[in-house]
Amino acid sequence: xxGPPIFAAGFDREQLTPLLRAYSPxxxxxxxGQVPVAMLERxxxxxxxxxxxxxxxxxxxxxxxxxxxxxxxxHALVWGQLAFATTxxxxxxxxxWQVESLRPAFAPGLLxxxxxxxxxxxxxxxxxxxxxxxxFFLVGRLMGASALGYYSVIFNVxxxxxxKVSPVFSRVFFPALSRVQDDVHAMRRQFxxxxxxxxxxxxxxxxxxxxxxxxxxxxxxxxxWQAGAVLLQILAVAAALRGGGGAIGAxxx
Numbered sequence: 001x002x003g004p005p006i007f008a009a010g011f012d013r014e015q016l017t018p019l020l021r022a023y024s025p026x027x028x029x030x031x032x033g034q035v036p037v038a039m040l041e042r043x044x045x046x047x048x049x050x051x052x053x054x055x056x057x058x059x060x061x062x063x064x065x066x067x068x069x070x071x072x073x074x075h076a077l078v079w080g081q082l083a084f085a086t087t088x089x090x091x092x093x094x095x096x097w098q099v100e101s102l103r104p105a106f107a108p109g110l111l112x113x114x115x116x117x118x119x120x121x122x123x124x125x126x127x128x129x130x131x132x133x134x135x136f137f138l139v140g141r142l143m144g145a146s147a148l149g150y151y152s153v154i155f156n157v158x159x160x161x162x163x164k165v166s167p168v169f170s171r172v173f174f175p176a177l178s179r180v181q182d183d184v185h186a187m188r189r190q191f192x193x194x195x196x197x198x199x200x201x202x203x204x205x206x207x208x209x210x211x212x213x214x215x216x217x218x219x220x221x222x223x224x225w226q227a228g229a230v231l232l233q234i235l236a237v238a239a240a241l242r243g244g245g246g247a248i249g250a251x252x253x
Contacts, residue, residue, distance in 0.1 A: 022078045026085050033089030036096035041175045043099050052091035060084040153221070154228045158209060158235035161202040162243035169197055202243030209236040 040049050063083040067076025135155075140148035156163070173194050180186040209216075213229040213236070221228070 019074055019078060022075060023081065026081055029082065029085035029089055033085070033092040036089070036092035039096045039100055040092065041171070042178075044172070044175055045095070045099060046172065048095040048098075049092070052088055052095055055091055056084045056087035059087045150225075150228065151231075154231050155235055158232050159239045159242075161205040162239050165201050165205070166198055166243045169194065169201070198243060202240050206236040206240030206243075209233070 037049060037052075040046070060080045060083050064076050064080030067079045070076075072079065136148060136152065139151045173190075177187055177190055180190060210233045213232045217229040217232060218226045
């Protein structure tokens, strides 16, 4: 709640302040569902996770489209994301209760192992978040909102593999590797299989983008985007390297 004016000033867009403040409950609403989702992942109940998230996405689409129809503008996107976090957390809680008994409790003595692991994990995720979004901040700050929108579109297309395809596989790697963590040979085998799987998905996607960008970008986005073809080719190389190493984090954890 306190940070939005600072971020808005960083982008020189004061109108972002009410949007970011309206969005702030998302972090609490989303966090409520993290433990139930982790429990479902541990038991490899991805069918339950799928049902929860598909339901949340469907409701999000309805809320977002409805808000836009009612003239809410950019706030429609915020309401949609809040609906997603609420629905996902509620559905995940209901699904997790069918796997294990959930009972709210506060036991300070049990928190130490989670802090020991969680602080390092939080630090790693924070560094990744900053490094992954620094380019957006610099483009928006130095070149303006129009350039940021242009860059964001090309970046999202280039990162189709790492952001849309790889998570389908990498989400399974951590619970799968944790089950064989005491068997070094089995863990090595599963890790190498995971790396090969990710590489076989991300490298062909990147190769196709590099080869087709000069034709596909102006054809799909218009002639005004012609210069984006070179940017797409560069970002596609970086995306392939990023996506190909998606199982390393699960191995280290």
